[in-house]
Amino acid sequence: MSLGDVRHQEHAQQAIQHALRSGRVPHAYLFHGPDGVGKEMLALGLAEVLLCGAPREVRVPDDKHSPAAAKPVLAGCGACEDCRLVAARTHPDLHLIYRQLNREHPDSQVRQRKALDLGIDVLRHFMIASVGLTPQRGRRKVFIVREADRTSDGAQNALLKTLEEPPGAAVIVLLATALDDLLPTTVSRCQAVRFDALPERFVHARLSAALPHLPPDQVKWYARVADGSAGTALRDVGDDLYGLNGRLIEDLARLDRLRPNQVDARWMEAAKGLAGRFQERDPDVSDSEATRSSLMTILRLASRWYADVLHTAAGDADAVVNVGCGGELRRAAAVGARTAADAIARIVTAERQLHLNANPQLCVETLLNDLARMACRPDTTAAAPR
């Protein structure tokens, strides 16, 4: 995992390269941005170059100005013993910290706990206790904290002193999706580096390279739905969101003719199935959290449908995600652009309600009632010229 492999993160790459070249690497970084856009890749690349005995310059495509031109990037050599150990994740000076580490904690009570957040015991045992020791291989010690925004407040407070002035050669990289979930005292002690969503064509290329057997229309759909996150796209394929989406839009397209309570039973059922898959992937997620994130996924797909309706109504066929459903889209577009936009706003409201811990069943029921009403209502703005 070399620094040169991270693409389309010009801002972050530049900040890191600048620090490396000036020889003043901050003791604590906070990489923040959407999931699956290369935060951990860049952190590992940074670890490699800091631990490598002979970093060298590699030339990578200049994604910002012209991909054909190459620009030099300082990266690990990828050949020495240190780089090999970093790649094998067994480098003695590379420490990955994540909430599931509680399973390796010496205290059996900590081991039996569900790792809903990154707890203080894990942080103390795996990070604070070893940050004060000299590096085994003599260069730096790198700590990468995954999902730092899920660190408990107590653990964040325990880490403050270390974040502020880590002893000697330690470099700490916190990875977070949402800055708001971190204590301001934590954020202010780190150099924050923003990560942006990836371009759709890049996600498309990554997907087709990783999954050569996926049909091209599905690759296109997944790349577009993932909102610039290669990680999300790959996960979505694993969850078969394409299939789920087919069933959802079938309901959405006929919402004006269906009884909403039939639909919401089906949606809750789908959410349950998806939640089960989430929990399989990460057993340390609570039932309610899994249901909530599966519903969020369903709402994300639903709002995509209405975005397509909006694009169709506005005559912008290129932006449509669900390209296979032209007929349904044209029929649904009869309600007009304004209603489609209202529906999206209504879904955003539902997302906010879910985020605030509203009852999922109730939330979906009211949402579908409102959407069904909108589907039957003629668009007033569209009707106005007549």
Add this chain to the structure above:
Amino acid sequence: MKLRFNRLEMAEALRAITAVAAQRTPKPVLRCARVEAKGDVLLLSATDLEVALRCAITQVEVDTPGDTLVLAETLSRIVSECPDEILVLDTDGTQMHVRGQGSHFRIPTTDPADFPPVGGMEGAPQFTVAMDILRRQIEWTVFASARESTRYAINGVLWELTGDKLTLAATDGRRLSVASSRVTREEKGGDVPPAIVPTKALSLLMRLPVAADSPVGVKVSANQVVLSVGGSLVSSSLVEGHFPKYQDVVPTDCNRILEIATADYLGALKRASLMVNEESKGVRLSLSEGNLTLSTRAPEQGEATVSVPARYRGEPMDIGFNPMFLMDALRVVHTDEVSFAVKDANRPGIMRVGDDFTYVIMPVSLASA
């Protein structure tokens, strides 16, 4: 790899190795021991990324050299459970076979390339010191070091060499323990930088199965300390940071001196501390001609007064201490008598054994005692 080895020697080494190899770790390779056969020696090594241990087994006959990783715990159990005097070990592909009279174990092996390199001693040691002397020094200091303090530098024991005097010092901010000894400096050993050694490495050294008078070779570099004794090599990361200037803390003007039998003092403290709890951790020491009286009081628990004969010169006075801190030191001094000097009730007290052990302890406020 194919070799035959003496089971007892191997079992002893593997016990030390399993103490180092991590039981629970996110890096599974750390649960392994590296088994290397080369020349006429078998090397076993393990690391938990803080300390590493390498043991050389000499009672072996190596037919084919080799290098592999196996789960330390598994190999150790096999070797200690077999009754044979000699066991045969060989590897084929991804399996290791251990054969004895009527038994055959087959255990999976892993590629040694992923194992973190275990630092060796490059060149000669900088100085040597006898194991029993070093162990006594460690025993005198290690108990006073801090645990999990965010002042990282005091989470270990300072090693400092001036001339041929090795000084070990440890503190947790409330007490300071300093022990010194004479060592033999090696020619061309060069300068020895001061090093703060984590307590884990020191307790490993205390447990190693080696003779008391074996010389321990020491080499300190910027990021690690390597100790070689017998056929074993212990290497450890160091604690980062600057150890506090402990010399400034040792009082030089304590003119009230108490001399007391260690066993009497320890017994009296144990009894007095029965009436100590979380809220009142202090014991009041009342010094008077020929006598030491200890008194404690814990709310809702009771009071205790214990008197012991002692030689004391100076004005009568009262001073408070945490009895645990006093007992910690008394348990490790191993002398019949200790001397304890104080100046007044709000200045630190100092316990000495000859010139080699100095223990400074901060008093506690008597209002709470």
